[in-house]
Amino acid sequence: FGELGEGCSLSIGRLVSSPRVNAVFFRTQGGVHVHSDRLTVTSPVLMWVKALDVILEKMKSSGFNFSQVRALSGAGQVSFKRGRTIALRRSACFSVSDSPVWMDSSTSSQCCSLEEAVGGAQGLADITGSRAYERFTGNQIAKIYSQEPEVYAQTERISLVSSFAASLFLGAYAPIDYSDGSGMNLLQIRDKIWSVSCLGACAPGLEKKLGCAVPSSSILGPISPYYVQRYGFNPDCKVVAFTGDNPASLAGMRLGEGDIAISLGTSDTLFLWIKEPTPALEGHILCNPIDSQTYMALLCFKNGSLMREKIRDDFASGSWDEFSKALTSTAIGNYGNLGFYFYVLEITPEAVGIHRFNRDNIKVPKFPKEVEIRALIEGQFMAKRIHAEKLGYKIVPKTRILATGGASHNKDILQVLSDVFNAPVYTIDTANSACLGCAYRAIHGKKPSLVIDSPVSYRPVSNLPF
DSSP, X not given: OEEETTEEEEEEOXXXXXHHHIIIIIOOBTTBEEOTTSSOEEEEHHHHHHHHHHHHHHHHHTTOOGGGEEEEEEBOOXXXXXXXXXXXXXXXXXXXXXXXXXXXXXXXXXXXXXXXXXXXXXXXXXXXXXXXXXXXXXXXXXXXXXXXXXHHHHEEEEEOHHHHHHHHHHTSOOOOBHHHHTTSSOEETTTTEEOHHHHHHHOTXXXXXXXXXXXXXXXXXXXXXXXXXXXXXXXTOEEEOOBOHHHHHHHHTTOOTTOEEEEESSSXXXXXXXXXXXXXXXXXXXXXXXXXXXXXXXEEESOSHHHHHHHHHHHSTTOHHHHHHHHHTSOTTGGGOEEEEESSOOSSSOOOEEEEEOTTSOEESOOOHHHHHHHHHXXXXXXXXXXXXXXXXXXXXXXXEEEESGGGGOHXXXXXXXXXXXXXXXXXXXXXXXXXXXXXXXXXXXXXXXSSSSOOOHHHHHTSOO
């Protein structure tokens, strides 16, 4: 949150509770329950409610003036029983008290059924932006419907974590926003409406339980009187639609057309701004949270710094300085030598092992040290560009690459990144990019802006100082 003249915006990031609260009240480990099959992973819905109270109580104790908050937004599957629209803070209002979370991988059969219903994995990706994934909401709903039909029948409304958190502030059901909704295997990303064929493949009467999806910039209404009375919020404080943490990060990084953000961590993650998407079997296409006419893409590579550190240890005596010297001693293009390095089973593409090819495209068992190190770095970044372009990404004259994560501190690695994408690279500190993005989105709201009287684009809002 940040001060903005007479008012401020408030961002709420991922809802988490303290380890003590988890252990004493909810008996979780790391905030989740891992079930006996080791595939089902859930989290107590009431714990998220408690976490929000803990956050706000700490802010209140620190002297934060909630009356100055003019708008709020946030990022973060929850099901409500029939007739419980108002009682959102009571455990009895949830038809599913333990909700599946992103770590859950117990819905493989539901994923297969959904893809078959729409003509295969590529058919589903063309509709929803992604092939079927176990953690996606549509497949989780299908599992609940097939295994616990009475629970599904009792359910009046199904929310994402993001829209659930917004519901708490609103005191009523909050709609799902386009951006987080496009990560459910249910939303037609081009038309911004629920897919009839996907809904039908998951459960009957599902559209009514989901409600209508809304633009990510929508003002949902004023804050609930509960927060006015308990914390001193201004009754005129507006709740802007909540979204997912990845879309919120794109907003916080202030990406524009042609931009790409790369997190170079243990795994490497790419956020892309795309005008004309071409969904593929790898990666995800989501509705853009700050421009409803464009899209964002997300790619994840398991073998990021995990692989870079292994090659450093094996070929550079564990020294990044020696690694960099070897990297800079070789020419761009590596004399035609190329390598693909997958220490663990990769996500994009689904492959494992180390595969080296010389300038004649002949597979070879090894490279000299310097060639090996450049083959790794160039190969990793070339793969990222190829997969990004398969999803519709295009480099434009104003393209910027925004790099973060551990490897972004190595200028020689970043130089290869710049060479491969033929674009300038900037380093950014994105430790709180999702929260910052929520704050920007709260200011932006639905036009006209909440802070600036005339309609504005997102860019001027995101340049306001915090």
